[in-house]
Amino acid sequence: MSSSEHHPTGSPQDSTRPASGSTPGSPAAGQPRPTGAQQGPGPTAGRTPGQPASAAGAQAKAGTPSSAPKTAAKSGKKATKPKSPKGEWGVFRTVVILVGLILAGFGAFYLITGTSGVPDTDLGTPSPTLESQFRFFSAMMVGVGAAFITIGVKFEWANMLWMVCLMVFIGGIGRVLSWAFSGTPHYMMIILMVIELAxxxxxxxxxxxxxxxxxxxxxxAARG
Known part of the structure; x- marks a missing residue:
């Protein structure tokens, strides 16, 4: 074949060659660029026709765990956490324990000394019956003081405080009856009567x- 036999210009081979400066897959010169529906997968891939981009983004994020429930749970725990005035309860329990110690101390003192430890008494040789009864109730006084101490230390039994206080109050009423039927006692007994009533x-x-x-x-706190 002679050298003059060349392919003519504009042959099919030349038409299949990409234009200079163009990349594979890009439209040829003079041709319109493809629209968004004809383009390859992009940020809106997986979106169904007619579905807005915001809905597609929400659907894509649906599988990822959100921190909102954890935050709500934490805030709920903080809101429902009970607030107890520890300072007030601490002072109250201390006072209850001190009352118990005082009552137990008086009871132990009278349990040991008997009627001779009571002020303004000159009985000489006390009656054995009176002495027995007095020491018995002195032991009961030790028990009441121990109950106050136990309630103050182990405050789960705080409901028993009403019963113990009622016992002391009734004791004060007994002193009032003694004053009414037997005359005015020693001033120390009057002070104890006022304390036991009030x-x-x-x-x-x-x-x-x-x-x-x-x-x-x-x-x-529960309401937030």
């Missing part, structure tokens, strides 16, 4: 006040 009631009112305020604070 202090149990004040202690129970104080206990109720702290319990009520704690309940109200817990209700507000």
């Amino acid at each position: 202090f149990p009631a004040a202690l129970l009112v104080w206990h109720r006040y702290i319990a009520k305020t704690t309940e109200i604070r817990n209700e507000y």
